[in-house]
Amino acid sequence: MEDADTLIVYTALEESANYETVIIVGEDVDLLVILTGVAQERHKNVYLMKPGKGKSATSTFSSNSLKKEQLTAHILTCHAFSGCDTTSALFNQGKTKLTTLVLKDSQIQEALECFKVPNAQPDDLDDAGEKNFVKMYGGKLPKSLNDLRYEGFARSITKSKYNLCSLPPTKAAARQHSFRVYHQVQQWLGNDLPATSWGWMRGSHGLTPTLTTLEAAPPEVLKLVSCRCKKGCSTVACSCRKSGLNCTLLCLFCHGETCSNVREIEIDGMDDDETDAVKNSLLNAENDNFGEPQDFDCSCSWWT
Incomplete structure (x- = not known):
């Protein structure tokens, strides 16, 4: 390349x-x-x-x-990881957020060092990239990227509007992204590596990125049915009822709670008021949001 x-x-x-x-x-x-x-x-x-x-x-x-030493030391990896000509940009995760993390988080600084090593091992890069992704998406180490993705999905089903593109990538997709970042950083450093060993595959029209090696979700999840009914879910116009299923939290408006197609949950040893309290506490826990990134003032605004 x-x-x-x-x-x-x-x-x-x-x-x-x-x-x-x-x-x-x-x-x-x-x-x-x-x-x-x-x-x-x-x-x-x-x-x-x-x-x-x-x-x-x-x-x-x-x-x-750039007067900030921590950023200067990792500027190549930051630029490639957050998206450049040969690597994917992350949805709603810009350069400002990553540079903010680099400046204040020693764990991120340590992880990014791996991308500058001439003969880094694939599993080491995978681990370093996953740590970076977890931090960027508001998680805390040692949480895994797949766990963070699941938690984000669980939160999304309680919202009427949510863009699934905002979820973290799967671990398999993140691994390939980290490989392409490493290949680009090494190329900038003058170390010519075979692209097909680092997140690229050769096709009839040249090199194309290897996006992932696994499905985005288990088949059971991809086949889940949810409805978009705004009233009652009482007729076969409701896709859940038509399929012989109860509405669930995946449903856009009723969330499996405010319609006639709901399976009642009974908790042994609790009366109705206690059961409702448990349901409400669980729902409130689902509605927690990740923290927002802090603003970052870089002395070279052209880059950020």
Whole structure:
């Protein structure tokens, strides 16, 4: 996989020994990311110039434009992990959230170190990537990514509006994403690895990403029936009733609670008021939300 941005930056670094100042002119943010990630102290005379456009003035950056040491150390992995030209972007999980985690979370900093190792083992990368995903989606280690995905799905069925794209990826999909991130980071660092060993497969039209190696959910879950009835669920127009099933929490409006197609739950040893209290406490627990990410102010706003 050829990478023109990497070639441009490395050519500039090589020429920096022959000239007092070397300026790269371009608008691609990858140029600044690579320059920051690979430039050493001896390359302080290499700059990136972003030409002005419209009301935006021309800007010049160096490899030291990002003043935060923790972010600079992991900028290549952060950029690839949160989405670049060769890796998938994460739905509703932008670069700002990941950089915030990197700056304050030592567990994330330790996990991201693995992506810079030239001969990292696949299982180590899988583990590091999973830890990063769990943190990004509001979980706490050592919770697994699949458990976090299940909890998110359980919360979603109590809401009238929820985009399932907001769920964390499966562990199998996350593994392939981590492999592609590793391949891209190593390529930026000058280590040429076979793409087909790291999250890519070769097809009739070239390389395509290996999205996952497993189904997104067990067949039993994929076959679950839910209705969208707004009134009663008392006729065969209700898809649950038509299928001979009771409504459940998966149903969009009735949630298996406010219609005539509900299987009554009886709890031994409790009267009606006690049973209702248990149901309400369980429902309230389902409605807990993940915390919102904090805002992050980066000294180089072009990247974030």
